Amino acid sequence: xxxxxxxxxxxxxxxxxxxxxxxxxxxxxxxxxxxxxxxxxxxxxxxxxxxxxxxxxxxxxxxxxxxxxxxxxxxxxxxxxxxxxxxxxxxxxxxxxxxxxxxxxxxxxxxxxxxxxxxxxxxxxxxxxxxxxxxxxxxxxxxxxxxxxxxxxxxxxxxxxxxxxxxxxxxxxxxxxxxxxxxxxxxxx
Numbered sequence: 137x138x139x140x141x142x143x144x145x146x147x148x149x150x151x152x153x154x155x156x157x158x159x160x161x162x163x164x165x166x167x168x169x170x171x172x173x174x175x176x177x178x179x180x181x182x183x184x185x186x187x188x189x190x191x192x193x194x195x196x197x198x199x200x201x202x203x204x205x206x207x208x209x210x211x212x213x214x215x216x217x218x219x220x221x222x223x224x225x226x227x228x229x230x231x232x233x234x235x236x237x238x239x240x241x242x243x244x245x246x247x248x249x250x251x252x253x254x255x256x257x258x259x260x261x262x263x264x265x266x267x268x269x270x271x272x273x274x275x276x277x278x279x280x281x282x283x284x285x286x287x288x289x290x291x292x293x294x295x296x297x298x299x300x301x302x303x304x305x306x307x308x309x310x311x312x313x314x315x316x317x318x319x320x321x322x323x324x325x
Contacts (some may be wrong), residue, residue, distance in 0.1 A: 145204065147193045148204050150186040150187075150189050151208050151211050153183075154186045155207070155215075157179045157180070157183040158211075158215050158218055161215065161222075162218050162222060165219065165223065165226070165279070168226070170282050173280055173281050173282065174279075174280060176219070180276050183215055187212060190204070190208060191208070209260075212268060213245070216237070216275060217237075217241065220234040220238070221238075223275075223278050223279070226281075229297065233297065236305070237271070237300075237301070240304050240307075243308065243312075251318070256318050256322065258314050258318060263303060263310050266303050267303035267304050267307045271304070274297035274299075277290070277293025277296060278290065278294070278297065280293070
């Protein structure tokens with residue numbers, strides 16, 4: 137009964153909606169043109185609104201679940217990764233930038249798994265949250281890509297992507313430092 141409540145909690149349902157947006161974004165970015173680009177950006181924007189809402193409801197109603205702790209960051213990482221990978225052949229982002237971001241995400245996810253096996257929880261820091269915000273804005277801008285209302289969304293997206301890249305590396309190094317410190321502290325204790 138408790139597991140059923142966890143699965144059907146509002147935050148987890150919002151995360152499931154976000155995960156359902158992933159194949160839609162993939163499909164939209166599979167086709168060239170303004171309409172498909174704009175649709176991809178709209179679905180990514182919707183997905184990130186569900187991310188904000190699921191975090192709000194989870195905290196507000198003490199509805200944080202083990203499943204949610206796993207699926208929420210996973211949904212974010214997959215959505216960002218899929219969008220970035222799809223933007224490479226469209227020449228909207230350099231492949232090396234995408235590689236750096238995905239390598240960081242896989243590394244931190246692996247370290248979280250190792251820490252979890254040792255009953256060590258290393259909370260995501262503010263840098264990681266800022267990284268996610270800047271990556272989200274950057275990806276939306278790069279999906280829109282075209283100029284609207286005198287705004288060059290590709291340049292705007294790349295500007296945010298450079299900031300996101302710095303935050304990605306910085307937050308990754310910060311997490312590595314915390315991981316090393318906590319494990320060394322436990323080894324000494």
